[in-house]
Amino acid sequence: MRNCWIKIFGLIVIMSFWAVPGVARAGYDYIDISHPFLRKIPIAVPLFKKVSSGHGTDQLSKSASDLLAETLEFTGYFKFLDREAFLVNPQADAAFASVNFHDWTSIGAELLVTGGVLVQDNLVEIELRLYDTFKEQLLVGKRYKGRLADERKIIRRFCSEVIYTLTGDRGIFDTEIAFVSTGTGSKEIYICEFDGYNPRQLTHIKSITLSPAWSSDGKWLAYTSYAKGKPDLYIKNLRENRGHVVAKKGINTTPAWFPNKFELAATLSFSDDPEIYLLTGTGKIIKRLTYNKGIDVSPTWSPDGKSVAFVSKRSGTPQIYVKDLDSGQIKRLTFQGRYNTQPSWSPKGDKMAYSGMENGHNNIFVIGFDGQGPIQLTHNEGDNESPSWSPDGNLIVFASTREGPSRIYVMTSYGTDHRRLLALKGRQTEPKWSPRMVNK
Amino acid sequence: MQKKLWIILAMVFVVPGLLFTASCAKKAVKEDTSLSQQAQDEAAKAAAEKARQEELARQRAIEEASLKEEAIQKAKDNFLNEDVGFEFDSAVLTPEAQEILKVKAEWLHNNANVKSTVEGHCDERGTLEYNLALGERRASSAKSFLVDLGIPASRLTTISYGEERPVDPGQNEAAWAKNRRCHFTIN
Numbered sequence: 342m343r344n345c346w347i348k349i350f351g352l353i354v355i356m357s358f359w360a361v362p363g364v365a366r367a368g369y370d371y372i373d374i375s376h377p378f379l380r381k382i383p384i385a386v387p388l389f390k391k392v393s394s395g396h397g398t399d400q401l402s403k404s405a406s407d408l409l410a411e412t413l414e415f416t417g418y419f420k421f422l423d424r425e426a427f428l429v430n431p432q433a434d435a436a437f438a439s440v441n442f443h444d445w446t447s448i449g450a451e452l453l454v455t456g457g458v459l460v461q462d463n464l465v466e467i468e469l470r471l472y473d474t475f476k477e478q479l480l481v482g483k484r485y486k487g488r489l490a491d492e493r494k495i496i497r498r499f500c501s502e503v504i505y506t507l508t509g510d511r512g513i514f515d516t517e518i519a520f521v522s523t524g525t526g527s528k529e530i531y532i533c534e535f536d537g538y539n540p541r542q543l544t545h546i547k548s549i550t551l552s553p554a555w556s557s558d559g560k561w562l563a564y565t566s567y568a569k570g571k572p573d574l575y576i577k578n579l580r581e582n583r584g585h586v587v588a589k590k591g592i593n594t595t596p597a598w599f600p601n602k603f604e605l606a607a608t609l610s611f612s613d614d615p616e617i618y619l620l621t622g623t624g625k626i627i628k629r630l631t632y633n634k635g636i637d638v639s640p641t642w643s644p645d646g647k648s649v650a651f652v653s654k655r656s657g658t659p660q661i662y663v664k665d666l667d668s669g670q671i672k673r674l675t676f677q678g679r680y681n682t683q684p685s686w687s688p689k690g691d692k693m694a695y696s697g698m699e700n701g702h703n704n705i706f707v708i709g710f711d712g713q714g715p716i717q718l719t720h721n722e723g724d725n726e727s728p729s730w731s732p733d734g735n736l737i738v739f740a741s742t743r744e745g746p747s748r749i750y751v752m753t754s755y756g757t758d759h760r761r762l763l764a765l766k767g768r769q770t771e772p773k774w775s776p777r778m779v780n781k
Numbered sequence: 782m783q784k785k786l787w788i789i790l791a792m793v794f795v796v797p798g799l800l801f802t803a804s805c806a807k808k809a810v811k812e813d814t815s816l817s818q819q820a821q822d823e824a825a826k827a828a829a830e831k832a833r834q835e836e837l838a839r840q841r842a843i844e845e846a847s848l849k850e851e852a853i854q855k856a857k858d859n860f861l862n863e864d865v866g867f868e869f870d871s872a873v874l875t876p877e878a879q880e881i882l883k884v885k886a887e888w889l890h891n892n893a894n895v896k897s898t899v900e901g902h903c904d905e906r907g908t909l910e911y912n913l914a915l916g917e918r919r920a921s922s923a924k925s926f927l928v929d930l931g932i933p934a935s936r937l938t939t940i941s942y943g944e945e946r947p948v949d950p951g952q953n954e955a956a957w958a959k960n961r962r963c964h965f966t967i968n
Contacts, residue, residue: 608910
């Protein structure tokens with residue numbers, strides 16, 4: 342799948358036009374990284390100009406401009422201006438070849454994306470430009486050639502350029518989300534793209550399969566499955582048909598890959614007590630990480646790999662603890678509430694998302710290592726569980742029963758902009774956001 | 782006159798003859814009843830009684846056997862069907878749970894060739910990964926208790942299903958209480 346992606350992009354001719362000195366250097370001051378969702382940037386995305394004529398061009402003009410708006414909207418950074426309010430006919434020259442910035446600033450747009458589409462048989466050429474309307478500057482412009490079927494990939498590629506220009510981060514448009522669904526009657530693992538597009542079934546075990554976990558390079562997925570009748574740990578290479586199994590006595594659960602290494606932590610109970618161990622990617626024990634009679638489960642690594650957080654019942658109720666691997670010191674992180682589980686360490690390392698239960702319902706909380714919080718991100722909407730951060734740290738994917746059967750949702754890391762990612766047959770649970778996949 | 786003579790002659794010869802035969806026959810009959818017939822009757826009676834007793838005993842045995850079988854089956858059903866309950870977020874054996882486990886230990890003791898799997902289950906509240914660990918703790922609590930009562934550990938396997946296999950899909954305390962359990966199966 343990934344290879345295919347790379348090949349297709351290899352075929353697409355990508356041209357940056359205007360020599361670099363002509364392109365304004367964005368200072369990454371458009372989006373306040375520490376509070377990116379406080380003020381959404383007003384952006385205008387008019388229908389793309391039809392360079393060729395015909396039904397195919399008409400369709401692509403509409404679908405590509407809509408897709409670009411949807412894709413950018415996913416980040417939570419932007420406020421999209423209503424096309425009805427635009428002063429310029431998108432098919433006029435003024436909309437593309439030359440831009441009258443006043444037409445856009447007067448309706449409140451601070452950013453503008455224009456595009457031109459050309460369709461020839463099965464081939465397309467799409468030119469896209471991002472402008473700062475107040476500075477009257479072109480921030481980034483690209484021309485892509487490909488097949489009609491590459492529309493989504495081209496749009497995402499440009500969105501990635503837009504986000505890179507504005508924030509200095511490549512964004513999440515090449516990421517995926519693994520989750521568990523019961524559509525076939527048993528729990529199996531599925532993978533979809535970051536926006537819920539193209540969900541596909543990964544496992545066909547016809548048993549209970551749980552808790553997917555991505556390796557840092559996105560090449561491996563570890564999960565627990567009852568394929569052999571008991572909860573064993575499977576470590577699967579996603580591109581090649583090979584893998585490893587950890588099938589010790591008792592449970593073999595909650596895999597969590599060590600950052601940028603072919604190693605992972607997992608909960609094993611072969612000693613008659615669930616403890617967390619560090620394993621090689623082939624499933625051999627390197628060392629034991631917890632020593633406590635009673636439940637220790639659900640490890641999550643700090644991005645630098647120096648600490649591991651986990652759930653323990655050592656104080657009587659399930660709470661989240663952090664172990665510093667060098668000193669061996671363990672500190673309790675959560676003190677509010679009597680049932681705090683499913684920790685997920687933020688990619689920037691500064692926060693922990695987790696599920697906290699109050700009055701019989703789970704909700705998602707975020708607590709900062711600076712003593713901030715916990716802040717509750719979901720409220721009074723069924724059970725909200727299994728938080729997992731997007732690799733840029735801006736979004737959190739989670740499972741919720743707010744609409745009945747459990748579904749996968751995404752919100753910003755500040756708890757705003759909730760959206761349902763997909764609704765498949767059965768129940769969808771345990772989403773895990775992949776790392777970025779490009780060049781890996 | 783000649784006719785009268787014939788009648789007299791007949792009387793003289795035939796009647797005594799009839800008498801003789803009659804007495805002879807009577808005598809023979811009398812002998813049978815008094816001796817062999819009586820013995821036969823008694824033998825038959827005894828035989829019948831014996832048969833009756835045997836039949837009764839046989840029926841009693843069947844009944845006993847079926848009762849015993851029933852009791853065996855009942856004990857087995859009980860072993861398989863009576864689950865060990867738990868409090869929320871707990872793997873501690875309550876006094877009631879311990880009583881149920883003592884009965885299970887007795888059954889395992891009486892059925893020394895049986896190997897059993899202890900399944901640990903949780904209610905749907907709480908979170909999935911933690912519940913898998915909690916189910917494991919429940920199963921191993923029950924197993925340890927049985928081992929302490931003398932059941933060899935080698936006869937007991939544990940498996941956790943977490944919250945994956947509820948017996949009651951309801952979303953109320955009664956359903957949750959049923960789902961927080963250790964269930965026993967025979968391997």
